[in-house]
Amino acid sequence: MHWIGVYAIFCMIFSGWEIYDASPSLPFLFPQWATLGGWLAGAIAWHLAAMWLLFLDGIAYLAYGIMSGHFRRDLAPPALSAFGADLGRALRFRLPHRLGYYNAVQRLLYLGVILTILLAVATGLSIWKPVQLYWLSGLFGGYPVARGIHLALMGMIAIFVVIHVVLVAIYPRTLLSMVSGTASETGS
Amino acid sequence: MSPVFDKSGAGAELRSLQRRGLIRRSLSLGSLALLTGCDLNSHSGVDAALWAMLRFNDRVQAALFSRNRLAETYPASAITTPFRFNAYYQIWQVRPVPDNWHLSVAGLVSDKAPWTVERLRGLPQAAQVTRHICIEGWSQIGQWAGVPLHSFLKRIGADLTARYVAFTCFDGYSTSIDMASALHPQTILALDFERAPLTPEWGAPVRLRIPVKLGFKSAKNLQSISVTNTYPGGFWENQGYNWYSGV
Numbered sequence: 001m002h003w004i005g006v007y008a009i010f011c012m013i014f015s016g017w018e019i020y021d022a023s024p025s026l027p028f029l030f031p032q033w034a035t036l037g038g039w040l041a042g043a044i045a046w047h048l049a050a051m052w053l054l055f056l057d058g059i060a061y062l063a064y065g066i067m068s069g070h071f072r073r074d075l076a077p078p079a080l081s082a083f084g085a086d087l088g089r090a091l092r093f094r095l096p097h098r099l100g101y102y103n104a105v106q107r108l109l110y111l112g113v114i115l116t117i118l119l120a121v122a123t124g125l126s127i128w129k130p131v132q133l134y135w136l137s138g139l140f141g142g143y144p145v146a147r148g149i150h151l152a153l154m155g156m157i158a159i160f161v162v163i164h165v166v167l168v169a170i171y172p173r174t175l176l177s178m179v180s181g182t183a184s185e186t187g188s
Numbered sequence: 189m190s191p192v193f194d195k196s197g198a199g200a201e202l203r204s205l206q207r208r209g210l211i212r213r214s215l216s217l218g219s220l221a222l223l224t225g226c227d228l229n230s231h232s233g234v235d236a237a238l239w240a241m242l243r244f245n246d247r248v249q250a251a252l253f254s255r256n257r258l259a260e261t262y263p264a265s266a267i268t269t270p271f272r273f274n275a276y277y278q279i280w281q282v283r284p285v286p287d288n289w290h291l292s293v294a295g296l297v298s299d300k301a302p303w304t305v306e307r308l309r310g311l312p313q314a315a316q317v318t319r320h321i322c323i324e325g326w327s328q329i330g331q332w333a334g335v336p337l338h339s340f341l342k343r344i345g346a347d348l349t350a351r352y353v354a355f356t357c358f359d360g361y362s363t364s365i366d367m368a369s370a371l372h373p374q375t376i377l378a379l380d381f382e383r384a385p386l387t388p389e390w391g392a393p394v395r396l397r398i399p400v401k402l403g404f405k406s407a408k409n410l411q412s413i414s415v416t417n418t419y420p421g422g423f424w425e426n427q428g429y430n431w432y433s434g435v
Contacts, residue, residue, distance in 0.1 A: 040324065041428030041429045045239075048242075128435075131257060131400050131434075132257060144327060147325060
């Protein structure tokens with residue numbers, strides 16, 4: 001599920017950059033080599049096809065997370081003090097990393113990115129269907145505002161991906177467990 | 189709807205798009221990693237899958253559509269000025285209205301007599317201040333008035349159970365919409381823009397204005413309207429813009 005999600009999110013972000021470039025709302029463009037779809041029509045086709053993949057993967061992940069107890073066990077929001085303590089250790093590179101256990105920094109990051117993706121999907125639907133889903137579009141302040149929020153959420157997801165990949169690079173054994181699918185560490 | 193700038197019109201425009209596509213394909217990072225070379229103009233399996241998803245999204249959007257759900261309307265103070273010109277060509281290439289222009293109707297209709305602007309103005313009129321949303325993402329609020337398409341279609345004895353209403357324009361453009369959206373109360377054949385008769389750059393003498401679809405569906409400079417059960421496609425739709433493109 002994780003790797004299908006990775007593929008879907010990358011498709012969404014890179015095709016989204018091409019769509020953004022068609023009418024940039026900020027004074028910069030994403031470079032053409034980093035975009036998906038070749039031109040606007042191709043990018044939208046990718047965006048609204050990968051949307052379904054992300055949707056199905058997300059439903060499956062949320063259902064699994066709730067039913068298996070994964071969310072309750074591993075992703076309960078940490079107490080502020082625990083987060084502060086773990087963040088302090090993390091910034092001094094002294095935070096022990098145990099496979100199969102999420103420390104307070106990880107809990108907050110993972111919970112945050114799940115909520116961010118949910119909001120990105122909701123704002124995306126609201127700018128895809130601002131008339132038929134007028135209530136959703138109204139919830140985000142109308143079409144132009146919702147479009148801005150959708151872009152900002154993309155930025156947050158991209159920042160998460162960078163942090164996440166850097167942390168995996170620091171602890172490469174976590175990647176092995178993600179590929180092999182084993183979650184716990186023997187002898188820990 | 190990025191405009192391409194070639195005096196010789198649609199053919200050169202298409203070739204230019206294809207050239208751009210080729211250049212972009214060869215440069216794209218994704219042709220290595222994510223098959224991003226697929227841009228709907230190749231004959232690869234991935235492009236076939238993307239086209240299949242476009243058709244699937246057509247059906248999803250038709251199911252989401254409600255004829256009674258109106259696009260939001262705005263006060264006159266919300267109108268965007270200046271209004272942005274948009275077409276598949278630039279503003280200096282706008283065509284004047286041909287001499288002896290008339291709107292022809294064709295296909296599954298009982299009265300195929302052509303229409304002049306005067307005859308169209310003789311029909312009941314409706315005005316709207318609505319948001320025009322471009323497929324590129326920008327949007328602006330404008331004011332249009334004209335003949336509701338549903339009353340026009342009834343007037344010409346159109347088969348309202350037909351699937352498509354197709355539009356061709358004297359500037360080389362074309363598009364088509366589903367019958368349910370054609371009968372939506374806010375879909376109009378606009379004759380006025382901002383309280384004055386349309387000028388050529390805003391679609392003179394008559395244009396479609398359909399606020400329940402993306403901007404490129406609101407075809408300007410109409411030449412003919414046709415009611416049909418055969419999928420008509422359109423200028424952008426044939427290149428990969430989603431056909432339904434509802435909002």
